[in-house]
Amino acid sequence: MKQAEAKPVYQEPSFFKKELKRLKENRIAYLFVAPLVISVALVLLYPILKAALMSFQYWYVAKPIAGGKHPFVGMENYQEVIGSDYFFKSLGITFLYIVVTVAARYILGLGTAVLLNIKFKGRAFVRALVIIPWAVPEVVACLVFILMYDYQYGVINDVLIKMHILSNPIAFLGDSNTALGAAMFVNIWKGFPFAAIMLLAGLQSIPKDLYEAATVDGASVWRQFRSITLPMLKPVSVVVFLLLVVWTIKDFGIVYVLTGGGPSRVTEILTIFIYRAGFKSFNFGMAAAGGMILLVISVIFTMLYLKATKAGENT
Structure with missing residues (x-):
């Protein structure tokens, strides 16, 4: 008697494949949201990143360093x-x-x-x-x-x-x-x-x-x-x-x-x-x-x- 063929084991899609599938399914929605996301990134994200950078630099403008430099001062x-x-x-x-x-x-x-x-x-x-x-x-x-x-x-x-x-x-x-x-x-x-x-x-x-x-x-x-x-x-x-x-x-x-x-x-x-x-x-x-x-x-x-x-x- 022939042995029964083994059924293929189901493998769950990887996280990357799931996200890629979700992106394809909702691509129209993402296109509509994209202008808002870009605007928020320009108006909010850049100032936050700039402030984070300034928090580690010398920015005491009342006592400026020669040459107008802003060196890193750590914490x-x-x-x-x-x-x-x-x-x-x-x-x-x-x-x-x-x-x-x-x-x-x-x-x-x-x-x-x-x-x-x-x-x-x-x-x-x-x-x-x-x-x-x-x-x-x-x-x-x-x-x-x-x-x-x-x-x-x-x-x-x-x-x-x-x-x-x-x-x-x-x-x-x-x-x-x-x-x-x-x-x-x-x-x-x-x-x-x-x-x-x-x-x-x-x-x-x-x-x-x-x-x-x-x-x-x-x-x-x-x-x-x-x-x-x-x-x-x-x-x-x-x-x-x-x-x-x-x-x-x-x-x-x-x-x-x-x-x-x-x-x-x-x-x-x-x-x-x-x-x-x-x-x-x-x-x-x-x-x-x-x-x-x-x-x-x-x-x-x-x-x-x-x-x-x-x-x-x-x-």
């Missing part, structure tokens, strides 16, 4: 950043700024989303009003708040004195005890509508059957919120939190327009520290090193965001 710029008297102070202020503003924006956004999810007359109009703070340009919002915070003519001092909360007006942006809190308030007012919109979308995706079943079982409104709403909002909440953190890490405009990092550098977040190093002290090598540190921090949270969104897609 000196990074050592100068970390050894600065204000770096860790700025890092601490940035951390406090992020924690307070992100938590407040999420809580306010969640409360607003819950209220806007209730049916009432004029709900569409109120939803449109909520978006206004987010839509107003940062500089415009800051200039309005500078007038509102004004020591002599500001409406905030006027209202607080009339309500007998204050006996004397306060220079909110000029007092080291209130400047950071005043900047945080503007950031919270400007950013909470984004959290509200995202969380409202998450609330509307929760099946109504769950609430009906919980009501039949005798669950209170608070118990339904704790056992249904919060767990079902978890994927959206993670994305909102990480996005707010990433955006707040690189925040510059609000604090700079309001206080410029003062008074006495009590509002000097990391971005303003980098700005001072580059455009006040003209030490662009030190500024580039600080920028790279900030970039690493931002990339870490961006990767967490991408991981969270991917996990949400798989659930």
Whole structure:
């Protein structure tokens, strides 16, 4: 009897062959995306690579080297950043700024989303009003708040004195005890509508059957919120939190327009520290090193965001 011929063993395609096949299948899509990728590479990638190179070179233009050369100095710029008297102070202020503003924006956004999810007359109009703070340009919002915070003519001092909360007006942006809190308030007012919109979308995706079943079982409104709403909002909440953190890490405009990092550098977040190093002290090598540190921090949270969104897609 003839022996049965052995069946060929299936071999899985290599990684290169898989990628080549995927590239062929999606070549039209890649052609459409190519102009955007090239534009981003020119506008973003080149400056990042240039800054990374500058962070290892001598770029103290206030004390130039003869011939205008920029020799490599290794890790000196990074050592100068970390050894600065204000770096860790700025890092601490940035951390406090992020924690307070992100938590407040999420809580306010969640409360607003819950209220806007209730049916009432004029709900569409109120939803449109909520978006206004987010839509107003940062500089415009800051200039309005500078007038509102004004020591002599500001409406905030006027209202607080009339309500007998204050006996004397306060220079909110000029007092080291209130400047950071005043900047945080503007950031919270400007950013909470984004959290509200995202969380409202998450609330509307929760099946109504769950609430009906919980009501039949005798669950209170608070118990339904704790056992249904919060767990079902978890994927959206993670994305909102990480996005707010990433955006707040690189925040510059609000604090700079309001206080410029003062008074006495009590509002000097990391971005303003980098700005001072580059455009006040003209030490662009030190500024580039600080920028790279900030970039690493931002990339870490961006990767967490991408991981969270991917996990949400798989659930």
